[in-house]
Amino acid sequence: MENQRNLIWAVVLMGVILIGWNAGLHYFYPQPVRPVVAASTSPNSATPVADAAPAKPTREGGLQAPADMALEARDLKQELASPNRVAIDAPGLKGSINLAGGLVDDLLLARHRESIAKDSAPVRLFSPAGTPAQHFAQIGWVGENGVQAPTADTLWQADGRKLTPQTPVTLSWSNPTGQTFTIRYAIDDNYLITATQGVRNAGAAAITVKPFALVKRTEKTASIDTWTLHSGPLGAFDGTVSFATNYKDVAATGQVSPAGAPNWIGFTDIYWLSALIPDGKIKAQGDYRALGDGLFRADLVWPSVSVAPGQTAGQSVRLFAGAKENAVLEAYEKQGVTNLSLSIDWGWFRWFEKPIFWLLDSLFRSVKNFGLAIILLTLIVRGMMFPVAQRQFKSMAAMKAIQPKMKVIQERYKDDKETQQREIMALYKQEGVNPLAGCLPIFLQIPVFFALYKVLVLTIEMRHQPFILWIKDLSAPDPLHILNLFGLLPFDPPGFLGIGVLAIALGTTMWLQFKLQPAAMDPAQQQVMAIMPWMMMFVMAPFAAGLLIYWITSNLLTIGQQRYLYARHPQLKAQAAKDQQNIDRSVARDIKTKGPAKSPKR
Structure with missing residues (x-):
């Protein structure tokens, strides 16, 4: 009876494990992905408010609703048809810079495809402001004491039509009072864009401006965020990379300001990262902000700069926008980007993994x-x-x-x-x-x-x-499931019923191992x-x-x-x-002479 009771409990516990595992599986191994159309946000500032719950994300992220996908395709076609764009053509990144606002808002990852299909399009990381998958970077200034600085609507002039690793492009704009603002963009072979900001004061009086850089995105395209895989706000502050902050934290408070000087700050998905990297010469303040409607912003803001008449002020900031390839991240670390490779969520066992x-x-x-x-x-x-x-x-x-x-x-x-x-x-x-x-x-x-x-x-x-x-x-x-006859029947088995060839091989080899x-x-x-x-x-x-x-x-x-x-x-x-023969004879002899063994009296 005791053995039967133990067996019943074992079977019940196994059933609970299977049901619970199926219900919470996405927390341990995120499910197969849909094609990626990655994120972005509007350049207009907004008052921080709490967001509605996003649609359930997948391992790679991207838009989930068919209506959003259709709207994104339409908006992209319209936005990218504008003549006010400077093409980006590098081995790692393709896309364009929007001269309206000087925004880096169109980036494709040339080495990575949306799916395993041979004709699959490159992964889109950045999309223009206002599109369903909006995700972009902006470099600029805030004018103080009435100084007119460029805005998100400013139409810049470019000294070239294509940004490549061999041909940087400089954007420029002048206000009516004699100040000229410039952004020189340069790109490498991988995923790093360097933006050098400059302001020349040809006016009669000194001016004061506050430089800034930001990355905006929508949570709608975020990848899944679990206790083993982080997706959301991420940065290194005084050399420390923490995965503790997520979108809900920022949405709940409106703004999160991590302690310490930012080495880099931005947003991560499981595979992708968009982050701003200050040059380190002047300390900047890094913050995350919730803008409402599922939009978020990572800011770098530098101290105000006074520019005397006839003088020029400038600084540089780098933008990483790409795939978290370990070798590339470690190479950037050697170039001075502190702990960028830790943007990969290795967890506590990094030393072994x-x-x-x-x-x-x-x-x-x-x-x-x-x-x-x-x-x-x-x-x-x-x-x-x-x-x-x-x-x-x-x-x-x-x-x-x-x-x-x-x-x-x-x-x-x-x-x-x-x-x-x-x-x-x-x-x-x-x-x-x-x-x-x-x-x-x-x-x-x-x-x-x-x-x-x-x-x-x-x-x-x-x-x-x-x-x-x-x-x-x-x-x-494993894409082949037994219950749908390896794809011959037009349905996908739910949850843990999706038993494939590899799973059967696993069970069979384990059974043979236990038999020995x-x-x-x-x-x-x-x-x-x-x-x-x-x-x-x-x-x-x-x-x-x-x-x-x-x-x-x-x-x-x-x-x-x-x-x-x-x-x-x-x-x-x-x-x-x-031994078995000897024991059998011994047991038979004991039973014949002494009878069955009895337990001692208590």
Whole structure:
């Protein structure tokens, strides 16, 4: 009865886990994405107000409502047709600068596509003000004491028609009182735009202006924000990068002013980042503001500058707008951008995750396939733990060999659990067996498994990486599901019912692995262990295909090691069979002469 009760509780708990996992799955592994149309906001300042709840985001973000997508396409066509634009043509970024306001509001990421389709368009990061996916940067000044400074409606003049890494472009505008404002834009091969601000005073009196730079965006296109994956306001202040601030925090208070001098400030999605980087010569104030209607702004504001007649004042600010490619971010760090690579939300275990990423990326550069790189990574990890695994398997084999003796103790003291446990511990000591030795390799693999999970989920390098056959994206779940006959039926199974080929392979290899392990003493435990592989099949089915490939490969290597051990030590099985014969005779003799063992009186 006790065993049956334990089994019932185990089955109930497994059912709760499966249902709860399906309900909260997006908190652990965000679901497949829709095509990205990334964010932006209107250049007009507004009074901070609380926002309405946004539509449920996806892992990459982007517009979700069909009406918004259609409106965005129409607005983009109209906005980008304007002749008042300077083209941007660089290896990393394509797009244009809007001469109305001098805004950087049209940016495409040339190295990244919206989907795995061959004809997919580049990812759009910036969109003009007023469009549903608005997201842009503005560099400017606030005039003080009546000084007329350029605004978001100012039409600038450009000294060139195309911004490239070889050809910077300077925008200029003069007010009626003799002041000329300039912005010189330069771009590199990746995702960094440098804006050098200047103001020349040809008037009769000194003027005072306050320089600023800002990034505006809509929350409507934000990617999912969870406890393992941050999306929202992000910056480095006095060298410290904190992921604690999200859009709700800013919307609730209207303004958040992090402590410390900003090294950089902006907004992040899981894969993308738009951030302003002050030059550091003059300390700026960094703030996040909520503007209402789901619009947010990251500001850099410098102290007021007085410019005497005939004098010129200026400074520079850099704009990072692109994909969070680890190598690119680290290269910018070497150029003086403090901790920009920490914009990737590695979490508490960065010290372990980054080496795993480095090894995986190095293997990929050698074999040119991330699926093969994951398999090689598994081989390396298992090879490093081979001595520990051998000790584990020897302990498991020894446990299997003493199972008959343990069974006798269980039968003899089945009504006296305390004596049963004492006798079993004495048997362990006599045979030199450590029942916990088999857990060590599992504990050692947990950090590797979690590190690979983080690498697959948050690194842009893993995005849209194919393996073989039907696996076109290792960072996404297995696309072939059994219940819809691998896509032949026109529906997608809900939640954890989306069991794919990789999930079945995972459950099968885990079942084979458990079959080679010594059986548990408790019959209820045996039944739980029999169910476990198939429960894990359901739990892991929605995870990244690359993660399942790692686990399947690890299971196959474990099975191979187990068979290797048993082939090397056939005496363990022979000894177990001999012990079983001796114990059977001993039990029969005891029963014949003494009768069944009874528990002591209390």
